[in-house]
Amino acid sequence: MKEFSGKVLFLDRSDINTDEIIPAKYLTEITKEALKPNLLEDLTLTGFNAKEDIKDKAVLVTRANFGCGSSREHAPWALEVNGINVVIAESFARIFRQNMYNCGMFAIELPKDTIEYLFENYAGKDTSITIDIAKDKIIVTSSDKSEEIDFKVGEFDKTLVKEGGWVGYADKNY
Amino acid sequence: MGKTIAEKIFDTHRVNMPFPDTHVLKLDRVFCHEITTPIAITDLMARGMDRVFDPTKIKAVIDHVTPAKDSKTAEQGKILRDWARRQGIKDFFDIGRNGVCHAIFPEKGFVRPGYTVIMGDSHTCTHGAFGAFAAGVGTTDLEVGILKGVCAFHFPKTIKFVLNGTLKPGVYAKDLILFIIKELTVNGATNMVIEFTGPVVDAMSMESRMTLCNMAIEAGGTCGICYPDMTTVEYLWDFIKDEFSTKEDALKEYSNWISDADASYEKVYEYDVTNLEPMVTFGFKPDQVKTVHEMSGTKIDQVYIGSCTNGRIEDLRIAASILKDKKISDDVRAIVSPATPDVYSMALKEGLIEIFHNAGFCVTNPTCGACLGMSNGVLANGEACASTTNRNFNGRMGKGGTVHLMSPATAAASAIEGKITNSKVYQA
Numbered sequence: 344m345k346e347f348s349g350k351v352l353f354l355d356r357s358d359i360n361t362d363e364i365i366p367a368k369y370l371t372e373i374t375k376e377a378l379k380p381n382l383l384e385d386l387t388l389t390g391f392n393a394k395e396d397i398k399d400k401a402v403l404v405t406r407a408n409f410g411c412g413s414s415r416e417h418a419p420w421a422l423e424v425n426g427i428n429v430v431i432a433e434s435f436a437r438i439f440r441q442n443m444y445n446c447g448m449f450a451i452e453l454p455k456d457t458i459e460y461l462f463e464n465y466a467g468k469d470t471s472i473t474i475d476i477a478k479d480k481i482i483v484t485s486s487d488k489s490e491e492i493d494f495k496v497g498e499f500d501k502t503l504v505k506e507g508g509w510v511g512y513a514d515k516n517y
Numbered sequence: 518m519g520k521t522i523a524e525k526i527f528d529t530h531r532v533n534m535p536f537p538d539t540h541v542l543k544l545d546r547v548f549c550h551e552i553t554t555p556i557a558i559t560d561l562m563a564r565g566m567d568r569v570f571d572p573t574k575i576k577a578v579i580d581h582v583t584p585a586k587d588s589k590t591a592e593q594g595k596i597l598r599d600w601a602r603r604q605g606i607k608d609f610f611d612i613g614r615n616g617v618c619h620a621i622f623p624e625k626g627f628v629r630p631g632y633t634v635i636m637g638d639s640h641t642c643t644h645g646a647f648g649a650f651a652a653g654v655g656t657t658d659l660e661v662g663i664l665k666g667v668c669a670f671h672f673p674k675t676i677k678f679v680l681n682g683t684l685k686p687g688v689y690a691k692d693l694i695l696f697i698i699k700e701l702t703v704n705g706a707t708n709m710v711i712e713f714t715g716p717v718v719d720a721m722s723m724e725s726r727m728t729l730c731n732m733a734i735e736a737g738g739t740c741g742i743c744y745p746d747m748t749t750v751e752y753l754w755d756f757i758k759d760e761f762s763t764k765e766d767a768l769k770e771y772s773n774w775i776s777d778a779d780a781s782y783e784k785v786y787e788y789d790v791t792n793l794e795p796m797v798t799f800g801f802k803p804d805q806v807k808t809v810h811e812m813s814g815t816k817i818d819q820v821y822i823g824s825c826t827n828g829r830i831e832d833l834r835i836a837a838s839i840l841k842d843k844k845i846s847d848d849v850r851a852i853v854s855p856a857t858p859d860v861y862s863m864a865l866k867e868g869l870i871e872i873f874h875n876a877g878f879c880v881t882n883p884t885c886g887a888c889l890g891m892s893n894g895v896l897a898n899g900e901a902c903a904s905t906t907n908r909n910f911n912g913r914m915g916k917g918g919t920v921h922l923m924s925p926a927t928a929a930a931s932a933i934e935g936k937i938t939n940s941k942v943y944q945a
Contacts, residue, residue, distance in 0.1 A: 371589040385916065408703060408707070416637075498537065502536065
């Protein structure tokens with residue numbers, strides 16, 4: 344199982360698409376590691392600097408419809424090779440969401456109000472998040488406070504996270 | 518309670534439900550291209566599982582970057598080519614015989630009503646035009662599909678569009694789907710199947726239905742679906758005539774893949790589209806749609822006619838009818854990319870290539886080309902393209918470029934004027 348704990352990158356926009364996560368020109372790579380320098384390269388967002396802001400981050404918190412567009416699994420891979428194994432959002436595009444779980448990574452949906460609360464209270468601070476799989480809790484910590492937020496994912500999703508992805512599970516069961 | 522097509526396909530293909538709302542389906546087709554498949558192949562090799570579930574159900578093509586532009590894309594092609602040979606995949610379309618996946622696979626008769634289809638490409642939803650359940654997936658789902666012939670899905674709800682009236686001259690399936698995406702927004706159909714029904718769809722060719730279904734993903738949809746009918750049978754007839762004694766028999770069989778009248782829908786949208794105008798996108802999301810009239814006069818630098826959305830023969834015929842005896846503006850460059858070798862061949866025979874050539878178009882080989890800025894036709898910073906493709910994302914066709922999505926007719930008229938233009942003055 345992967346690690347699901349660390350510093351948070353906040354991206355305050357909906358509909359961030361997979362072309363923005365990893366541009367098509369890098370799809371000629373045939374290793375995941377090669378995608379590392381180009382994560383979120385084409386994302387235009389006020390105050391966001393890909394080179395500086397991605398460093399040391401392990402969790403991404405964003406708004407609605409994250410990962411829309413192309414089916415490229417290069418998007419979760421580009422996150423993974425940068426050490427980001429968790430994305431928390433109001434909602435996800437279907438293929439991106441499934442790709443995350445297929446790679447044994449977390450794509451967690453939270454209600455719009457909760458996402459708003461996280462942005463209001465934790466964005467711009469040195470915030471960390473840990474996913475407690477056993478208790479279905481997101482533990483959010485910043486310099487001045489810490490709290491737990493419930494989350495819910497399906498049994499299939501959780502199994503894929505625990506098994507490290509879909510290939511291993513499918514090979515055993517089909 | 519009746520069933521939708523999606524429910525019927527799920528019920529007939531379900532292997533099991535290992536968890537609540539987790540439907541593992543048997544696959545009739547696994548389609549592969551050289552961008553998303555090589556990593557699946559190398560991963561299978563690394564795991565010591567370099568096998569395929571059924572080489573006759575796997576179809577592969579090199580289409581995104583072809584001919585290879587550099588060593589990396591040559592390597593991607595080689596991985597796919599070597600694998601197809603090694604695994605006995607007969608339907609592999611190499612350089613020279615290749616075309617855009619969602620155009621060439623239907624053209625070869627690989628998709629039938631009631632089928633389940635996956636591919637590592639989001640526009641796999643195109644194949645729903647045949648009454649199939651066809652979904653784009655990532656490389657891991659593709660890998661398992663190749664190895665085991667199964668894929669897991671959460672059950673998609675269905676929304677239905679009933680499209681009444683008739684489209685005006687100069688208004689096409691592309692305008693209709695842009696209008697629909699505007700109505701739904703970019704995530705209005707997430708985790709859902711979109712059924713396109715009604716007299717407008719009944720009157721459409723398979724090419725137009727593919728244009729509609731192709732862009733279901735731009736509203737987040739899992740698959741676009743049209744009901745199979747005699748148009749579907751006619752399109753497939755060369756491939757199915759040994760299976761059925763008459764077209765009517767084929768139609769009867771395929772009619773099993775039509776939603777029941779009392780099927781339950783998440784939502785039903787009903788529109789009379791008789792007054793629909795030609796549509797075009799602005800901005801960087803496919804739901805940012807205005808009428809061509811509203812956007813008229815917007816300057817463009819490049820015109821691109823092609824792709825899995827609008828690179829089929831019908832599209833080239835429409836564009837050529839507008840470009841006949843005309844020249845493109847000195848202020849633009851224009852590219853046409855017939856989607857498959859057969860489309861190219863037909864366009865040659867019909868004199869369409871000559872029309873494009875005389876108008877000043879660059880005619881490329883069949884490829885995904887400029888659509889995703891990976892090979893040819895890349896925009897420079899600050900440039901705009903009038904394009905018949907499906908995505909206007911920021912940087913999609915080149916960093917700093919803008920893409921305006923539109924029909925082939927609007928693209929052709931815009932090429933002549935050098936700015937976004939309604940094709941009606943050029944309609945024969």
